Amino acid sequence: ExxxxxxxxxxxxxxxxxxxxxxxxxxxxxxxxxxxxxxxxxxxxxxxxxxxINPDIQQHFYCFREKADRVPKLCALLQDLDPKPGSTVIFAATKTQAQILFDVLDKR
Incomplete structure (x- = not known):
């Protein structure tokens, strides 16, 4: 503490x-x-x-080891899951990585 x-x-x-x-x-x-x-x-x-708590909430955890695979695999997962806009939380290790993910996903 x-x-x-x-x-x-x-x-x-x-x-x-x-x-x-x-x-x-x-x-x-x-x-x-x-x-x-x-x-x-x-x-x-x-x-x-x-x-x-709300039983409609689902949690999924994915760990992508290869950096080159991360964005394409994440995009494929999101396409397969077909989530409602604004219903997904994605964690990134750094602010820069979060911004890159946002930019890529925002274009889709």
Missing amino acids: IQVRAILRIIREDRHMAVLSATCSGAVQELLKEFIPEYIKVAVGVVEGGIT
Whole structure:
């Protein structure tokens, strides 16, 4: 927790932040409230108290090892899945990679 607090303290306030966690302990939730007071929690499956979240949400994880294959394979997957516009979240390692993906997908 100390290391996470140290990192959170040096992040500029005008930056967007995403916290991804398979579990979200009480300590993590307290950190979120402290450093991201208006955070939005997105849950899939069953959460605290046995509440079931929207069963229409699907999660898929793909890891493309070869850099040259990433964009073509992602485009092929999206074409096969045929998602509704705005219904897909894609994570990239860097802002530059995210921008490249956006530019490629925006042209399609």
